[in-house]
Amino acid sequence: xxxxxxxxxxxxxxxxxxxxxxxxxxxxxxxxxxxxxxxxxxxxxxxxxxxxxxxxxxxxxxxxxxxxxxxxxxxxxxxxxxxxxxxxxxxxxxxxxxxxxxxxxxxxxxxxxxxxxxxxxxxxxxxxxxxxxxxxxxxxxxxxxxxxxxxxxxxxxxxxxxxxxxxxxxxxxxxxxxxxxxxxxxxxxxxxxxxxxxxxxxxxxxxxxxxxxxxxxxxxxxxxxxxxxxxxxxxxxxxxxxxxxxxxxxxxxxxxxxxxxxxxxxxxxxxxxxxxxxxxxxxxxxxxxxxxxxxxxxxxxxxxxxxxxxxxxxxxxxxxxxxxxxxxxxxxxxxxxxxxxxxxxxxxxxxxxxxxxxxxxxxxxxxxxxxxxxxxxxxxxxxxxxxxxxxxxxxxxxxxxxxxxxxxxxxxxxxxxxxxxxxxxxxxxxxxxxxxxxxxxxxxx
Numbered sequence: 001x002x003x004x005x006x007x008x009x010x011x012x013x014x015x016x017x018x019x020x021x022x023x024x025x026x027x028x029x030x031x032x033x034x035x036x037x038x039x040x041x042x043x044x045x046x047x048x049x050x051x052x053x054x055x056x057x058x059x060x061x062x063x064x065x066x067x068x069x070x071x072x073x074x075x076x077x078x079x080x081x082x083x084x085x086x087x088x089x090x091x092x093x094x095x096x097x098x099x100x101x102x103x104x105x106x107x108x109x110x111x112x113x114x115x116x117x118x119x120x121x122x123x124x125x126x127x128x129x130x131x132x133x134x135x136x137x138x139x140x141x142x143x144x145x146x147x148x149x150x151x152x153x154x155x156x157x158x159x160x161x162x163x164x165x166x167x168x169x170x171x172x173x174x175x176x177x178x179x180x181x182x183x184x185x186x187x188x189x190x191x192x193x194x195x196x197x198x199x200x201x202x203x204x205x206x207x208x209x210x211x212x213x214x215x216x217x218x219x220x221x222x223x224x225x226x227x228x229x230x231x232x233x234x235x236x237x238x239x240x241x242x243x244x245x246x247x248x249x250x251x252x253x254x255x256x257x258x259x260x261x262x263x264x265x266x267x268x269x270x271x272x273x274x275x276x277x278x279x280x281x282x283x284x285x286x287x288x289x290x291x292x293x294x295x296x297x298x299x300x301x302x303x304x305x306x307x308x309x310x311x312x313x314x315x316x317x318x319x320x321x322x323x324x325x326x327x328x329x330x331x332x333x334x335x336x337x338x339x340x341x342x343x344x345x346x347x348x349x350x351x352x353x354x355x356x357x358x359x360x361x362x363x364x365x366x367x368x369x370x371x372x373x374x375x376x377x378x379x380x381x382x383x384x385x386x387x388x389x390x391x392x393x394x395x396x397x398x399x400x401x402x403x404x405x406x407x408x409x410x411x412x413x414x415x416x417x418x419x420x421x422x423x424x425x426x427x428x429x430x431x432x433x434x435x436x437x438x439x440x441x442x443x444x445x
Contacts, residue, residue, distance in 0.1 A: 024086030027130065031094055032080060035073045038098075042066050042105070053170065058108050058155065065104045072097055092127070092135040096142060099123050103146045111154020112147060115174040120147060122185055235272050242268060270309065294324045295363065295435065299356050302334050306341055314350040315341075320357045326436040333434065336405045340367045340425050343399065347371030348422060362411075363434065365427040373417035382415045402427070409433040 046062060049055050076094070102123070106114050120143040127139035167173060242265045246258070293301070296319055303317045337354075344352045348369035355366045374382075382399060402425075403413045411429035418424050 024091070025080065025083070027091060028076065028080055028086045028094070031091075032073055032076050035069065035076075035098070039066060039070055039073070042069075055157075055170075057157070062105060062108050065101060065108070069097075069101050088132050088135055092131055092138065095123060095127055095130070095139060099139075099142060099146060103150065106150055107154050109155070110157030111150035113154075114150075114157065115171065115178045116181075117147065117150065118178055118182060122182060125186070231271070235268055238268050239265065239272065292436070293327060293329045295321055295327050296324045298327060298329055298333075299337075301329075302337050303354065305334075306338055310342065310345055312345055312349065312352065314348075315345070315352045315354075317354045318356070320355065321363070322358050325431065327434050328436065330434065332405050336402045336427070337365065339399070339402050340365075340427070344369040344371070344423070344425070351422070358431075359428075361431050363429045363431055365429075367425045367427075368418065368422060369424075370422040373421065373423045374415060379415060379417070382413065399425075 042062075043066065046057070046059060046066075050057055050059050099120070102119060106112075106117055111117075124136075124139055124143055127136045131139065165172070167176065242261055245261050246265075250257070299319060299321070307315065341352065341354065344367050348371035351370035353368045355368070357364045357366070382403065399413070399415070406413045406427055406429060409429055410433050411427065414426045414428075416424055
């Protein structure tokens with residue numbers, strides 16, 4: 001009866017492709033775990049063959065091979081714990097160790113006449129999927145050489161073929177077990193490979209999509225920055241002209257015209273503030289600079305400015321952040337919160353609520369409205385550009401910008417429809433990314 005063990009089967013994610021480091025460590029870990037299973041299988045096989053079937057085998061030599069495999073696996077465990085990147089060459093060596101153990105066991109139990117010699121094919125298949133082309137052909141050459149060597153040199157096994165006896169022949173039973181083992185391992189292996197490759201492809205697609213979105217953000221930022229530079233001069237000119245108009249007798253004598261000029265000045269000032277915010281987000285300043293504040297004061301200021309620009313009697317705001325923390329007023333955060341509130345007000349003019357809270361080390365901003373909610377397809381594509389239900393050309397960038405700003409800060413944005421009606425957008429931002437440490441706070445002062 002042949003005495004071999006199934007080869008270690010690393011359920012890999014791909015051919016050591018990105019992320020190669022994680023995939024390599026995972027492959028090595030699976031190889032170690034399955035090699036322990038192989039060791040157990042060899043021990044069980046030795047017991048059955050030697051003591052159950054009473055077949056004479058060189059048990060001491062086979063246990064020596066087994067002890068060497070255990071020692072190698074212990075060293076592999078130590079290597080895995082270092083966390084260093086596993087290269088294709090290392091995986092090739094690991095597979096060659098399995099080939100060597102299989103060859104040694106076959107040599108001690110009949111050589112090429114052993115029906116389990118076809119387990120070499122599994123080693124080749126593993127190499128074809130796990131390794132680059134050069135290493136795969138190296139596996140083919142090594143296994144072929146081992147098969148040829150076993151055909152010339154091997155210890156005979158006192159086990160007649162007895163093909164005519166069918167399954168009553170131990171040799172035919174060995175062939176059946178070998179076929180079933182090969183088939184089971186191949187089905188399991190290929191199923192895992194297909195699943196992991198599909199997962200890998202999805203991950204690559206997500207990375208490509210994110211790269212495209214970030215490239216889109218960069219182009220939008222360059223466009224916005226250029227437009228802001230161009231708008232700065234005419235806005236300043238308008239502000240000066242409107243300031244002069246206020247002092248003209250014709251305007252000062254008619255309150256209605258004076259109010260119109262004052263409103264125009266307020267709107268020009270708001271436009272200048274928006275332009276300054278865009279340039280500040282791009283790393284440029286227009287005479288205005290960021291200032292130290294606190295989380296509560298920042299949120300209160302954002303709400304106050306938004307209320308002034310978008311007055312709504314149905315808007316409510318609660319701040320349950322708790323103990324205040326120092327931070328720097330950030331234009332991108334202001335725009336992000338303003339975008340979410342704008343969308344909520346457009347969908348629900350009579351009921352919008354902003355709730356700020358602190359959960360562990362996160363600032364959580366929750367915006368709720370009583371509108372029609374998100375369409376199902378939009379919920380699946382939150383944060384994708386140009387996903388809008390308003391039908392405006394170029395619309396759908398609000399939540400796209402919100403998601404990308406939050407992601408840049410290490411935060412997340414989640415959206416869902418409320419059971420009682422309306423929508424809810426939840427923004428979670430790590431406090432470490434938006435607040436000042438004690439050292440930073442001292443420097444700011």
